[in-house]
Amino acid sequence: MELRHLRYFRAVAEAGHITRAAERLGIQQPPLSLQIKALENELGVQLLRRLPRGVELTEAGAAFYEDTCAILTDADRAVSRVRRVARGEAGQIAVGYSSTVISHPAVKSAIRACRGQAPEVAVSLVEDGSYELAGAIAAHRLDAAFIRTEPEEFPELRFIELLQEPLLLAVPAEEGFASAGPVSLARAAALPLVLYRRSAGPKLYDRIIAAFAACGTPPRIIQEAPGANAALNLVAAGMGSTLVPQSLCAAHPEAVRYHPLAADPPLTAPVLFALRRSETSPAVRRFVSTVREVAGK
Amino acid sequence: MELRHLRYFRAVAEAGHITRAAERLGIQQPPLSLQIKALENELGVQLLRRLPRGVELTEAGAAFYEDTCAILTDADRAVSRVRRVARGEAGQIAVGYSSTVISHPAVKSAIRACRGQAPEVAVSLVEDGSYELAGAIAAHRLDAAFIRTEPEEFPELRFIELLQEPLLLAVPAEEGFASAGPVSLARAAALPLVLYRRSAGPKLYDRIIAAFAACGTPPRIIQEAPGANAALNLVAAGMGSTLVPQSLCAAHPEAVRYHPLAADPPLTAPVLFALRRSETSPAVRRFVSTVREVAGK
DNA sequence: TCCATGCCATATCTAGAACATATCAAGATC
DNA sequence: GATCTTGATATGTTCTAGATATGGCATGGA
Known part of the structure; x- marks a missing residue:
């Protein structure tokens, strides 16, 4: 079974005619009949009652139509979601801060700007000391952090003075x-x-x-x-x-x-912004560029 | 995009190797590489990072993997559900009864037997007079009914004396x-x-x-x-x-x-059982045969 | 009763796509 | 540096989705 079968079945169910559904799908009627029959064969279930004028759903067909619609819309949603994630507009990021930076208006407004630009990105915030935060970023437990002091021991990290x-x-x-x-x-x-x-x-x-x-x-x-x-x-x-x-x-x-x-x-x-040099997550990169933009750095 | 792409992608994501995933899928590695690439092209998103040893999911790939699994399991569920509905093991039926039959032990045990045999069938019960129930069945508002009196005016209905x-x-x-x-x-x-x-x-x-x-x-x-x-x-x-x-x-x-x-x-x-002569719903037919079996008719 | 119409099913053909085989390229491991 | 691992590329083969042509069957009107 392929999504094509589901798309075809949905069209037939909604049109009530194989011929009319074929028109809407932009294909001819015989292949559509064959595809529907192939679907019925694979399921081992008759989905349509062939009437003199058009077709109608059987009980099983009506149940399958519901599920078909759900699957097709889920598939569409998955496609748009993966694109949003790839653009950094959705996803999740974990951001740390040391206790003396969170009250700085620039930090607050940076985080607020990110939420505004990418509301589908879930930002989780963690408070800790500068060293602990840097270690957490290096260990991939965090993605970025606002800190005060630049630790020396993390060559894989970058520190931007905001x-x-x-x-x-x-x-x-x-x-x-x-x-x-x-x-x-x-x-x-x-x-x-x-x-x-x-x-x-x-x-x-x-x-x-x-x-x-x-x-x-x-x-x-x-x-x-x-x-x-x-x-x-x-x-x-x-x-x-x-x-x-x-x-x-x-x-x-x-x-x-x-x-x-x-x-x-x-x-x-100073207020420093710490992140991995080799960051790949689009959501994080978007966050980073927003932070730098807001800070003018 | 077809379910095949999703099945292939899921296998690759779970194996972490294209070659190994191809083995599990029972196909060769080159076509699998091509299918994955075709999927990435259609989405416009890179799902995998090609490493010297195997592959790993990108952020977008990880998000898509979640949705992929959900869609595939939904598709499997839809298939098994439509089969159950076709066998009359799932679905919904509306049964009527006139007030003086519901207390009869044979009627109660018939309904109980149906629930036991097909627990996924939702049975809704409606009480009314015999004539009203027969009319509701003819009008497809009900599927069957236990009644006392056989109305004459419904040639499309069948009445079984239980x-x-x-x-x-x-x-x-x-x-x-x-x-x-x-x-x-x-x-x-x-x-x-x-x-x-x-x-x-x-x-x-x-x-x-x-x-x-x-x-x-x-x-x-x-x-x-x-x-x-x-x-x-x-x-x-x-x-x-x-x-x-x-x-x-x-x-x-x-x-x-x-x-x-x-x-x-x-x-x-008498206690009569009323139903449409041209009943097509598998759930109803199953219900009818269970009722007749329990009543020995 | 006969014919026209509408609609689905069947038969056959073609083009494209999925898959297989063979080979290459790049990085890792010893 | 030789070898191994693994994904990418090139090319041929098979299968199948879709197109075209046609048949069958019921309905509705003359």
């Missing part, structure tokens, strides 16, 4: 400076600092330490936190101050005050 | 005879009678009247009821006595006493 955002000084509200204006590194160094631990992002960590050192005011680090969000929580609790990427400034609006940092060169934290 | 059951005398409990034994027609004639109206079943009605007349004791009919069940309700209310088919003797066990009728020849009511 943006640099300034670091802010986050101070407990009750100890805040009078003005909301910029604060110099020297003044910041006078505050007791909570900082995330170096292993969570050594490059930025070293840049911060070096910046303080450059203006002759080594910072006073009184507490280490596992990450920037944890450090912010400690600030909110009044334990000290810290430096966080600007996009976190919506956190703890009551308990924490955020001040721009006056530093030269400015202290900034 | 059984004859004796009539019982139903008497209000407080007026019952002392013994549970048979009651002669003459004694019954002394009671005030409730009888269903003649139009509901003229043949049996006339037989009853004639039987009374034959022993010289015309009955005293004090009330007419639309049918036997309604008459029984009146008996239960103490309005009088009536004659009902034996299978109704489970009704009103507290309020009504049932006595066999001593009459020669015995007064009996």
